[in-house]
Amino acid sequence: TTLFRSTYNPLFIYSPTGLGKTHLLGAIYNHIVSRHPDLRVVYVTSEDFANDVVESIRTARPDAIQKYETADVLLIDDIQILAGKESGQEVFFQIFNVLHSQGKQIVITSDRPPKDLKTLERRLRTRFEGGLIADIQPPSLELRTAILIKKGAEMGVLLQADVIEYIAGNITLSIRELEGALTKLHAEYMLTKRTIDLGTAKRLLRDYIEGKGSETAYPAIRTAPPKRPKQVSGTGPRGLIWGFSYLLEVVQPDPAYRLFTEGLKEASGLCISRTNPKHLAHFYDLSNARVLWLTDIPSSLDTVSSMLEELMEEMLDEINRHDRLIVMLDGIEFLVHTHGFDPVINFIRHLKDAISERRVILLVPLNPRALKGEDLATIEREMTVRRGD
Incomplete structure (x- = not known):
């Protein structure tokens, strides 16, 4: 048999x-x-x-x-x-x-x-x-609601009933979009430690929910900013500036890794990579960095899932542990292929905002030929571009 x-x-x-x-x-x-x-x-x-x-x-x-x-x-x-x-x-x-x-x-x-x-x-x-x-069919309203409740509980974010109803009623076609919306709300909660109410949710999720209101209809609710280092000015390695997010347009990621390892002389490091850490160790000294393999395959190595909310949580936790941190995120092409461009650009936007007032430098290598022209132009507008570094 x-x-x-x-x-x-x-x-x-x-x-x-x-x-x-x-x-x-x-x-x-x-x-x-x-x-x-x-x-x-x-x-x-x-x-x-x-x-x-x-x-x-x-x-x-x-x-x-x-x-x-x-x-x-x-x-x-x-x-x-x-x-x-x-x-x-x-x-x-x-x-x-x-x-x-x-x-x-x-x-x-x-x-x-x-x-x-x-x-x-x-x-x-x-x-x-x-x-x-x-x-696989798009989830029903009941299933979308259940997903939001379960995922929110797993992430430690207590969502009010009207917030859950708003998200489930407006994001209807993709579980990834639901998870992307939760990721954004979770990151806001991690930074401010304030309850996410309906007004805040509407303001934060404008990029996810098209045509569902405007800035006039849903005014932003001001929240007290989280505690930040008092000064974040100054330059890091190779003229990189603390608080900046850099898009490194390279065909192969080697120049980005060399820049990252140089930065490890002045700061701690977090390297998230699609390349197996054992392979990276053959070419680069990453002893001063925490290295996470970006994969959904079970492994005995330190890994992080491609789920955007888990990735965001892992990165924010690491950012909060260090006074100075160089972050390498090598795998944007993989994330775009897995989730689609819109959830990933929203992820990048929130990560960029999260580090903008901290002694953190974000390096994102990208082969520009991997994205469509309009998508490449969008991500270039969000980040500081360096080519062939």
Whole structure:
């Protein structure tokens, strides 16, 4: 007998961005690993899979993709990214056939159903359609309300009933947007230690709720500012200014890491990176920094989830512990891919405001080719841009 039912193989899960496909895939991973520790379970994003294929071809080392061929369960996220990657599609087709013929389970996520993946080869689309296709619908009002109550309690923010009703009634299509709204309210609470009332919520969430009022209708409610260092003027390493947020436009992040390590001579450091910390240690001296791996994969290393509210809380906690802090956030492209641009730019805006009166410097490396022109222009307006540093 086999562990999995062929009727559900492959399991193809699709929905618009922000409804929790990636986290559902992570939950499937955790469930199988906990119940069946003897199984080889492989979780990979389509982007990383394509990179492994390229590396295998470039180095003539087939072992770079062997882990996929020998998996008992293969979980692959955002299959639509393979569009236009012919070598990646060819290799995945071969691996799919091998695993499927052996009764191994394949779980795939996408932002659209197989029939709408026009840029993927037809033979792949037909195989996806041969299993169980499941779509994730936007949450109902009741579910949105329950999410806000539960997440707010987990974050330690007591939301008044009218605030919950306002958010749940106006943010309707995306769980990520709900979480992004909570992140902003939580950060405000962490900084001011004041209850978030309806007026404050409306003021803070204007970017999330379009066409739901105006500055005239919802005037800002003044709150006492949190305690700050009395002076934050002065420059740090390489002329960087305390309280500033820098967008480092570089094709590869190495110049940003060199700038960050130089800053560690004058301040403590927090490095949040998509690169495994063990790999970073081979190239950079980060002994004076706390290094967190930005990943949703379980690991024995220090990690931080891609969930924006958890990331914000982790960063604010670290900022509050230090008089001088250099912060490196390497992974904006990953966050935009995971959450969409709007929640991430709101996250950046609030983080920028949070450090603007502190002895903190924020470094955000970004490959400018990774964003659309209007998105790049938006983030450039929010931050101080340095190129090729």
